[in-house]
C-alpha cells in the first residue's frame with residue numbers, strides 16, 4: 001500500500017472517498033483538540049494485502065482474479081468487515097470501505113476494528129462451481145491474515161450466506177478445527193445468527209424513526225424512495241411499509257418504478273425474484289433511475305453503491321432526510337450542498353450499522369457457543385442503535401454539527417481513547 005492515494009482530476013477528487021474520510025477525521029481531531037498524532041495514526045490503513053486468485057474455468061484454462069483485504073485499525077478489537085464481489089472493486093474502494101468500518105464500529109461502541117475485502121469480478125459471469133473456487137481461493141490466500149481473533153469477514157455487495165458457508169468451511173479445513181467465529185453472515189446451521197440477513201435494513205428504519213422523531217415527524221405516512229433493491233434496500237423497504245410509511249419508488253441496477261399510493265413491497269420482492277428486476281411491476285409507472293433521487297419525499301434511501309448523490313445532483317434533491325443505507329453514497333461536495341440546504345443526512349456509519357451490530361452478536365454467540373433467539377437479537381440491536389442515535393443527535397445539537405460530523409466526532413473520540421489506553425500515545429500525544 002503506497003502512502004497517499006493519487007488523484008488526477010476534479011471528478012476523481014470529488015469521488016475520492018478516502019480523501020473525504022481523511023477530511024472528516026482531521027476535522028474531528030481539531031474539534032476534539034486531540035493531538036495531531038491521532039490523525040497521523042488513523043489516516044491510512046495499517047495493512048493492505050493484494051492477492052491474485054486462480055479459478056479453473058469450466059470452459060477450460062485458468063483465470064486470475066485480483067482481490068484485496070484492507071485492515072484499517074485494530075485499536076478497539078479484531079478488525080471486521082465484509083467482502084465485495086464486483087467488477088468495479090479497486091484497492092482505493094476497499095480502503096475507503098475498511099476505514100468506514102473502523103469509524104462505524106467505534107461510533108456504535110463495538111469492541112471491533114475495521115477492515116474490508118473485495119474481488120474484482122462480475123460474479124454473474126461465473127458458474128456456481130467457479131464462484132465457489134473463487135471464494136475458497138480468497139480464504140486460502142489470506143488465511144494467515146484473517147481469523148476469529150484477528151480479522152473477521154462477512155457478506156457485502158454480491159456475497160451472501162452461501163459464500164460465507166464456503167469460506168467458513170475452507171478456513172476450518174485449513175486450520176483443522178471448528179472456528180465458526182471466523183466469518184459472520186453464515187447460514188444458521190453453521191452458527192449464523194438469527195436476524196443477520198435482515199439486520200441492515202431493519203437498522204436503517206430504526207435510525208430514520210429516531211431522527212424523524214427528533215425533527216417532530218413520524219414514520220407513519222412518510223413518503224420514502226429507495227435506490228437499490230438488494231439485501232439492504234429490499235429489507236428496509238419492507239420494514240418502512242410495515243411501519244406505515246409509503247414506499248413510493250424503488251430502483252435496482254436495471255430499472256426504477258414509482259407509485260404515488262405506495263408500492264406493495266412484498267409483491268415487488270416476489271416480482272424481482274421472478275423476473276430479476278423491479279422493472280415492469282404491475283400497477284407502477286417506470287421512472288428514470290436518477291429521477292428517483294430527486295423525487296419529493298420525506299426520506300430518500302440510497303442503498304446501492306458509492307457516489308450516488310453527487311455535487312451535480314445535490315441541488316436537485318427534494319428529500320428532507322437522506323438515510324445512507326449504502327456505504328459512501330454521498331460525495332463530500334454533495335454533502336456540503338445538502339448541509340447548506342438543511343437536508344439531514346443520517347451517515348452510513350450509523351444508518352447501516354445494524355449489519356455489523358448483529359455480526360458482532362453472531363461472533364459473540366460463536367465465541368460462547370450459545371445461540372440467542374431472533375427476538376433477543378432484534379431487541380439488543382435496536383437498543384444499541386437507539387443509544388447511538390441519541391448520542392449522535394445530542395452531539396450534533398451540543399456542538400452545532402451535522403449528523404456526519406457528529407458521528408465522526410463520537411468515533412474519533414473513542415478511537416483516540418483506545419490509542420491512549422493502549423499506550424500508543426504518550427503524554428504529548430506522540431506515537432510510541
Ligand code: NAD
Nearest residue numbers: 157158200228229230231232252253304325326327352355
Ligand atoms: P446487494 O448486492 O444485495 O444489492 C445491491 C443493490 O443495488 C442491487 O439491487 C442492485 O441492483 C442495486 N444497484 C446497483 N447499482 C445501482 C444503480 N446504479 N441504481 C440503482 N440500483 C443499483 O448489496 P447490499 O448488501 O444490499 O449492499 C448495498 C449497500 O449497502 C452497499 O453500499 C453495502 O456496502 C451497504 N451495506 C450492506 C450491508 C449488508 O449487511 N448487506 C451492511 C452495511 C452496508
